[in-house]
Amino acid sequence: MTALLDDPLDAAAMLRAGALVAFATETVYGLGADARNAHAVAGIFEAKGRPHFNPLICHFATAEAAWAEVRPDARALALAEAFWPGPLTLVLPRRADCRIDLLAGAGLDTLAVRVPAHEGALALLRAADTPIAAPSANRSGRVSPTTSAHVMEELSGRIAAVLEGGECEVGVESTVLDLAAGGAALLRPGGIPVEAIEAIIGAVGRSLKLSDAAPPTLRSPGMMLSHYAPSLPLRLDAAEVAADEALLAFGPPLPGAGRVFQLSETGDLREAASRLFAGLRMLDQPGLRGIAAMPVPGEGLGAAIRDRLSRAGAPRTASNSG
Ligand code: TXA
Numbered sequence: 001m002t003a004l005l006d007d008p009l010d011a012a013a014m015l016r017a018g019a020l021v022a023f024a025t026e027t028v029y030g031l032g033a034d035a036r037n038a039h040a041v042a043g044i045f046e047a048k049g050r051p052h053f054n055p056l057i058c059h060f061a062t063a064e065a066a067w068a069e070v071r072p073d074a075r076a077l078a079l080a081e082a083f084w085p086g087p088l089t090l091v092l093p094r095r096a097d098c099r100i101d102l103l104a105g106a107g108l109d110t111l112a113v114r115v116p117a118h119e120g121a122l123a124l125l126r127a128a129d130t131p132i133a134a135p136s137a138n139r140s141g142r143v144s145p146t147t148s149a150h151v152m153e154e155l156s157g158r159i160a161a162v163l164e165g166g167e168c169e170v171g172v173e174s175t176v177l178d179l180a181a182g183g184a185a186l187l188r189p190g191g192i193p194v195e196a197i198e199a200i201i202g203a204v205g206r207s208l209k210l211s212d213a214a215p216p217t218l219r220s221p222g223m224m225l226s227h228y229a230p231s232l233p234l235r236l237d238a239a240e241v242a243a244d245e246a247l248l249a250f251g252p253p254l255p256g257a258g259r260v261f262q263l264s265e266t267g268d269l270r271e272a273a274s275r276l277f278a279g280l281r282m283l284d285q286p287g288l289r290g291i292a293a294m295p296v297p298g299e300g301l302g303a304a305i306r307d308r309l310s311r312a313g314a315p316r317t318a319s320n321s322g
């Protein structure tokens, strides 16, 4: 049963306990989890039924709280001053001591952050006293919900609660702006017009046309592939492992590996998803020939895990090998 809550304090207590709670922002309803809780974040992907791991937006009560996790440059500071709280998401480099779970950022070295302009969302963020990772609160491949009833239609029975927040004022998602790579690139048009952004920081590159048939959300994961594949070659569905290989284990480990990371001793897919990016980083060290990944079943979260592993194992081209 999914509860419909009126009090942000109740919703905050559930979030802090690791449960999934949908909440209204000024743009659309988000499906929230404590962004520092790996198990809770893995639950987001499970509830949405996403076949791959998209990076999620992290929501903060204040800009200062966001700057504790990512490094803003002068442009980010100026945009936050102008548009936060509000429907602008900034992609910035993670700090070395960033406390946001790796899966929330899909293993990337950048993080998307924003401060929403909705009293209920802000009350929830303050009471929870932790950043909240939240994609739009719809099942994968469906439109974003703008009322609590829409969220119930999408996710009832799959999440703990929905915090009632009325109808979303803006109704389209936040504008996503990438400032991490040096330039400024529009990754998704949204609630803040790009012209308003350009009035503050100058020209913004359009990596997509507004009329493009392909939604921008489909582009980011493709971009991840080249930047974040481990440097060691990875083979899927390994049935045996050599002494000069690292083993990504799922269930009782194959004997004889040079180094082992256990995704889930008991074969629990949610635990495995929550540990996947930490595992790839841990195993991807010099000295060994490659990574052997034990078979992970393809259903539920397993599909997203297999998708990520097959990207990691994809042959590298000259342009993305670095
Ligand atoms: O208005 C919104 O932004 C809503 C509310 C709930 O805040 N959230 C939302 O989240 O629309 P979602 O997950 O449906 O869309 C997030 C977008 C995706 O296109 C994702 O690829 C992109 O932001 N994104 C997130 N982190 C990124 C990163 N580190 N680098 C590039 N793109 C990123």
Ligand code: MG
Residues within 6 Å of the ligand: 135, 136, 144
């Ligand atoms: Mg979405």
